[in-house]
Amino acid sequence: MSDQRGSIGGRIASAxxxxxxxxxxxxxxxxxxxxxxxxVERGHKPATQALVAGVARALRVGVGELTGQPYGDESRRADRVHAAVPDIRRALxxxxxxDEEIRPRAFDALAADVERASALGRQARYGRLGEMLPGLLEELTAAVHGADHPERLxxxxxxxxxxxxxxxxxxxYFDLRSLAMxxxxxxxxxxDDxxxxxxxxxxxxxxxxxxxSYDKGGRLLARIRHExxxxxxxxxxxxxxxxxxxxLRSAIFAARTPNAAGAWAHIGEAWECARLLGEDANHYGLEFGPSNVAIHEVAVAVELYDGAEAVRRAGLIRLPDTVAPVRLGHYxxxxxxxxxxxxxxxxxxxALQTARRAAPQQTRNHPMVRETVRMLVDLERRRPKALSGFASWVGMP
Incomplete structure (x- = not known):
């Protein structure tokens, strides 16, 4: 069994x-x-996102204290993303x-750049997105404050x-996430939209x-649907x-509770919406459609710790090539x-290797990837070269 001091389980034990x-x-x-x-503390079972969140709340610590995020990374290529964070924070x-010295471009030019930024997000190309965002945010901020009718801006x-x-x-960066929200x-x-x-x-x-905070989150989502x-x-x-x-989000909340019946009921409602829509769409960046509902079926089964059901449902999925890399990575x-x-x-x-090909930066920084790799390393008596290589790529000792 490996040393657990740097694992989620080890951090839970210490806290x-x-x-x-x-x-x-x-x-x-x-x-x-x-x-x-x-x-989990002994490394015999992987921590789930639900357990990490529940322990963080119970111990009154940040989730990052248990996951170890943000992770240090010696790779310059991966550091491109981290390097952009201070400038993004300043823009927020x-x-x-x-900035009074900024002369914003016309609306169409700004809209085209926002569309490019959204595309980078869909592709999970966070390095390029991080380099682009600070300047774009500064220019848009100047634009909205200087416009007579700034709603579209x-x-x-x-x-x-x-x-x-x-x-x-x-x-x-959980504090930055809250500020950005x-x-x-x-x-x-x-x-006014x-x-x-x-x-x-x-x-x-x-x-x-x-x-x-599953009760309040569930109430918020119910209010959205009601309105x-x-x-x-x-x-x-x-x-x-x-x-x-x-x-779909309500299904994840229900699975975390855990309320299996409620989770699958929300999935059923989402399927009705997907059938009405008829195809995958990306309204407001939500990536909603039949593919995303199918992806969430697997996510719900995993949240319920039901590996057999997750694998069974995954066997029924045929995702089209048009699914965004960011969604494929999560899947x-x-x-x-x-x-x-x-x-x-x-x-x-x-599956981890496929996630890496689809969305490398997302995969490299996901705490559940590291938790899965840690368990695979512990369970394999003879560690395959591919597993050792993947662990090294993620940045695990």
């Missing part, structure tokens, strides 16, 4: 002992079984202090701020997910996308966990 709690006392606060805490802090700014939330989430909300409300505001509230729900209306058949395509995406990271829970270590590593 628990620092607060003078037994494994049983921590389990009561999460809540979960004492045996789960013991197995200056939301009401536009605020919509562009909200979309650009969303790129900052994606980078902060991927790298594990505040800016997204401010700009979305100023855009009800659907953009609803999409922003959907985005806000991720903060409740990360902090194990959009109950008659899905009468909604236009963008509204269906937002409504369906709220059901194969989840599938790797599903194979691990189902006892198929070879397929688990293959």
């Amino acid at each position: 628990r002992k620092l607060r003078g709690l037994t494994q049983g006392q921590l389990a009561e606060r999460v809540p979960c079984s004492k045996s789960l805490i013991a197995q 802090l200056g939301w009401d202090l536009p 605020y919509a562009l700014l909200a979309e650009a701020y969303t790129g900052a939330t994606a980078i902060a989430y991927t790298l594990g 505040e800016r997204v909300d401010w700009a979305a409300r100023a855009s 009800p659907l953009r505001i609803a999409r922003t509230q959907w985005q806000r729900s991720t903060l409740f997910l990360a902090n194990a 959009l209306g109950e008659d899905v058949a009468r909604m236009d395509a963008p509204t269906v996308s937002v409504y369906g995406a709220a059901h 194969y990271i989840d599938l790797a966990r599903g194979f691990l829970y189902n006892g198929n270590r070879t397929k688990s590593l293959e």
Whole structure:
């Protein structure tokens, strides 16, 4: 068994002992079984995102204290993303202090750049996105403060701020993520676009997910659906996308509770929305459609710790080439966990390698990737060269 001091389980044990709690006392606060805490701390079982969030809340520590994020990285290529963070932070802090020396370009030119930034986010190319965002945010800030009717410019700014939330989430800069979300909300409300505001509230729900506030997050998503209306058949395509995406996020919340029946019920509602939509779409950057619903089926099974069901449902999926790399990365990271829970270590590593090909920066910085790799390393008596290479690429000793 490997040294657990640098693992999520090792960090949970250290944080628990620092607060003078037994494994049983921590389990009561999460809540979960004492045996789960013991197995995760000893490295016998992988930590799930739900457990990490629950322990962080119970111990009153940040999620990053348990995952070790943001991860250090010796690779200059990977450091491109981290290097952009200070400039992104400064741009977010200056939301009401536009640079008077900036002369913003015309709306169409700004819209084209925002579209390019969104495309980089879909492709999970966070290095290039990080280099692009600070200047774009500064220019959009100057534009909205200098315009007589800035609503459309605020919509562009909200979309650009969303790129900052994606980078902060991927790298594990949780304070930056919260700051960026505040800016997204401010700009979305100023855009006077009800659907953009609803999409922003959907985005806000991720903060409740990360902090194990499942009841409040679920209520927020229910409110979004209620405000959009109950008659899905009468909604236009963008509204269906937002409504369906709220059901998908609700399914993850229910699975984390855990409430399997509720989770699968939300998946069923999302399928109805996808059927009405008829095809994959990307309204407001939500990537909603049949492919994303199928991807979430696997995610729900993994959240429920049901590896057999995750693998079974994955076997029914045929994802088109048009699925965004950022979604493919999440899918194969989840599938790797599903194979691990189902006892198929070879397929688990293959799924991780596929995630790497689809979205390398996302895969390299995802805490569940490291947790899966750590378990694979511990379980393999003769460590395959491919596994050693992958662990080295991720940055694990």
